[in-house]
Amino acid sequence: MSPIILVVSSETVSQQNERRSYAGQASHESYAAALRRLRPGIALETASCFEAGDIPDPEHLGGIIFAGSPIQMHKDSAEARAAARFMSQVFDAGVPAFGSCAGLQIAAVAAGGETGPRRPGAEVSFARDITRTEAGVRHPMLDGRPATWTAPAMHSSVVTRLPAGGTNLAANPDTPIEAAEIRHGRGIFWGVQYHPELSLSEIAASTLHQAEDIIDQGLARDRRDLDDMAARLRDLDDAPARVDVAWQLGLNAEISLFERRTREIDNFLNAVEKDILRPT
Template identity: 25%
Template structure:
């Protein structure tokens, strides 16, 4: 089988428009660009679970795909709208088909919920554009997703919620001072899932733009005390040196695992 990959968009059209304007691509297109930079011959199909015809077609043809990637997004699990339920239901159905799944940020939260885990607003604050000093634990050091990754790293990240209860049998792979669950590995149904609460698929300039696009909301919700504190944080992100290879090891390692299977 050729390297056919299904990418599952995590945003609704309204939120996607913000990402497209700020990051110059939707979540799914951004991931597609990265995957094809690493594997130029990969064939990629993008679907959105909010569109019933797309999910129906995807589920009927999952045997065509070597793996599935669930992207980030701006929705929040606890809102549990009909649209969010469709994302969770689609993940549950994917688990039945024995696929290797990479679940990023919102994708991790969707897949964890679908597998019986629990997601809630993060108690220690939010990642706004960046996660600092993520530490890979002993279990993570043994997991293929972190092959060649620095054991302590800083990475693009943007989330207000976190996985507070792991799916049954899940293994915690990394943590930071804000989220205990920064990466996990688990099996559900017939599938293997690697979940990341951060973004190997984004660059810092994109996170700066997304932060600026959400500035008023962040200030209104008291994520920052004032505009000066916000600007100081944005400047901190701008100062970071982003090593492409180290940032993207997780995606590269997952793709290598697909090719080897």
């Protein structure tokens, strides 16, 4: 029997509905779709870290995955406290965990680290020139990645200090922690600041949804620039072999092909299936 993977939402109900309105799915639903594509027949359950209370029986879970969200872990809120409390239970239970974007930030704060606003501004659409640290060169989460790569991204906050037990695995020039492992309590967490689970069409939708902020940040001149970019992203999503579109966007197969874009998630699932991340 395949291990059950619990997909955890850290979006409020209104945030889930807002994302469905422009991207078609809430963030945890996007993650579930990617997982089913990676592992047809995978056993999935979902939970909200705001509503779940205690985590489900750890003995029945192979792993836990935290989806992205707009949560700001450096701001004191009921949602931030609930998310950190839920993640603390995951660490205490020793269930292997993985997270993207907000998921990494939740894990860092729960283990004693810190997050804050990204300087000089949001990382929009893509995280480019991601490069392994010395520790990341030999870490199994990044197996198969080239020397540098580009990944989907959309975030205005970052981990500013890893907790004790945290190891920085990758960075780019503007985001000093793009990937990390956190060992805390009985648990091991693998996380990335970017979004390997997102399709290029979802990145297009998120880009257009945040058009005003992107233009204010100086990354586009006007809405026409973003409409053109979004159209190319949708074209590349529909036809990943379109090297002309990839070239126009400054991308390559590392992001256009699903099986390469989702490399870190696949590596986590492999580790769960081999049962090598459980406490001994």
